[in-house]
Structure formats: structure tokens, C-alpha cells
Amino acid sequence: MEREVLFRIRRFDGEKEYWQDFRFTARKGMTVLEGLYFIKENLDGSLAFRASCRMGICGSCAVKINGKPRLACETQIFDVGDVLEIEPLDNMPVLKDLIVDMDGFFRKHEAVKPYLIRKDDDYENPKELLQTPKELHAYYDFSLCIKCGACYSACPASATRSDYLGPAAITAAYRFCADSRDEGREDRLALVSGSEGVWRCHFNAECSEVCPKSIEPAKAIQKMRLMSAIHMIKSIFR
Numbered sequence: 001m002e003r004e005v006l007f008r009i010r011r012f013d014g015e016k017e018y019w020q021d022f023r024f025t026a027r028k029g030m031t032v033l034e035g036l037y038f039i040k041e042n043l044d045g046s047l048a049f050r051a052s053c054r055m056g057i058c059g060s061c062a063v064k065i066n067g068k069p070r071l072a073c074e075t076q077i078f079d080v081g082d083v084l085e086i087e088p089l090d091n092m093p094v095l096k097d098l099i100v101d102m103d104g105f106f107r108k109h110e111a112v113k114p115y116l117i118r119k120d121d122d123y124e125n126p127k128e129l130l131q132t133p134k135e136l137h138a139y140y141d142f143s144l145c146i147k148c149g150a151c152y153s154a155c156p157a158s159a160t161r162s163d164y165l166g167p168a169a170i171t172a173a174y175r176f177c178a179d180s181r182d183e184g185r186e187d188r189l190a191l192v193s194g195s196e197g198v199w200r201c202h203f204n205a206e207c208s209e210v211c212p213k214s215i216e217p218a219k220a221i222q223k224m225r226l227m228s229a230i231h232m233i234k235s236i237f238r
């Protein structure tokens with residue numbers, strides 16, 4: 001099955017922003033990313049967008065489709081409709097067309113130390129760190145984040161406070177704080193409990209709604225809030 005569709009794309013050339021319409025014949029099963037490639041290869045080679053894996057793994061192709069952040073490679077055109085408005089993600093500066101500058105997003109991610117911290121790290125004599133299935137289950141779902149930025153784009157707190165860590169970074173912090181092998185919880189909680197941390201969240205839960213991996217960042221934020229509250233009470237009595 002084939003039919004004509006309209007892609008209305010919000011573009012930016014470094015100076016001005018404008019909308020441009022592209023009409024083409026799409027076939028059943030064609031993804032939004034394939035539509036973008038079709039435009040680039042056949043209608044306007046100057047169109048800029050990011051993509052790599054084309055299979056929902058790398059997180060590079062997130063854009064807003066009819067107002068909602070989604071992965072272009074996982075969204076079929078006919079599931080959206082005949083008219084698709086495609087825009088860059090929100091809450092990050094636009095570099096060109098659909099490409100946003102994700103440096104700030106990744107700096108926040110880096111700030112929460114998203115790796116296992118061990119006091120006894122000995123790379124010369126590594127030792128096995130065993131976990132029970134229950135211990136794995138405590139953080140596993142939150143380890144599936146592909147850093148696409150969809151949650152960050154949908155987050156109203158990130159829209160109003162550029163220093164707010166945002167849902168993806170807090171989810172990464174929780175993923176490691178909840179890991180039985182990790183010993184870096186105190187370091188992360190000092191940051192996550194601060195003015196740029198969990199207490200900035202308005203709990204709209206839009207992050208969970210748009211996450212393409214069904215990770216529920218809003219749940220991670222609530223769990224980090226509990227850890228943060230316990231951390232703050234403990235620090236009063238220290």
C-alpha cells in the first residue's frame with residue numbers, strides 16, 4: 001500500500017528558522033527516518049538530521065513528531081498519519097535543522113558518575129562481584145536507557161531551569177545507586193539532593209510517557225527522592 005504524505009519540517013540554517021514542506025509517496029511500513037532519508041536523497045540534500053543504528057539502539061534519531069519526542073527509526077509514517085510535523089528536540093540548542101547540541105545533556109549525565117564506584121578497585125587482581133536475581137532486578141530496567149534525550153525534551157522542569165539535571169541523568173544516578181555492587185551512592189546523592197537535583201521535578205511524568213524504552217524516569221526520580229530524603233536526615237545527625 002502506498003499513499004502521498006506531507007512532511008512539514010522545522011528547519012534552522014544557523015541564522016533563521018523556517019518550516020519547509022515535502023510531499024512524497026510513502027509505502028506501508030516506511031519509518032519516519034526512512035522518510036527523512038528519502039527527502040535527503042531525492043528532494044533536498046541539505047536537510048540535516050542524526051541517525052545511526054536504524055533499530056532503536058543508538059538513541060541518535062530522536063525528534064519531535066507531531067509535538068511528541070519519538071525515535072524516527074521506530075515510528076512508522078502511517079501510524080502517525082498523512083501529515084507529519086517534524087521538529088528538533090526541545091530544551092537543547094538547535095545546531096542545524098533536526099540536529100540539537102547534546103553537550104549539556106551529556107555533561108549532566110557525566111556529573112552523576114554513571115559507572116560502578118568501588119573502594120577496593122584493583123584492576124591488576126579483578127574479582128567477581130556476584131548478584132542475586134533480586135539485586136539485578138532492583139536496577140535492571142533503568143540500565144536500558146539509550147540516551148536519546150526524549151525525556152529531557154518533554155520535561156517541563158528542564159524547560160524552565162537549565163541547571164536541572166533532568167530525567168535521564170537522575171535515572172542514570174538511580175541505576176548505579178540501586179546497584180548492590182556500587183559504593184558511590186554518597187557522592188551521587190550530594191549532587192542529586194542539591195538545588196539542581198530531584199527536588200526540581202514537578203512530577204508531570206511526561207518523561208515516562210515519551211521514553212521509547214519504557215524506562216519510567218519519573219519512577220527513578222521518585223526513588224531517588226526517597227534516597228535523597230534519607231541522606232539529608234542522616235546528614236543532620238552526623
Ligand code: SF4
Pocket residue numbers: 144145146147148149150151152167168171210211212213214215217
Ligand atoms: S530515559 Fe528513556 S527517554 Fe530518557 S534518554 Fe533514556 S531512553 Fe531516552
Ligand code: FES
Pocket residue numbers: 050051052053054055056057058059060061062071072073074
Ligand atoms: S537510528 Fe539509532 S535509535 Fe534510531
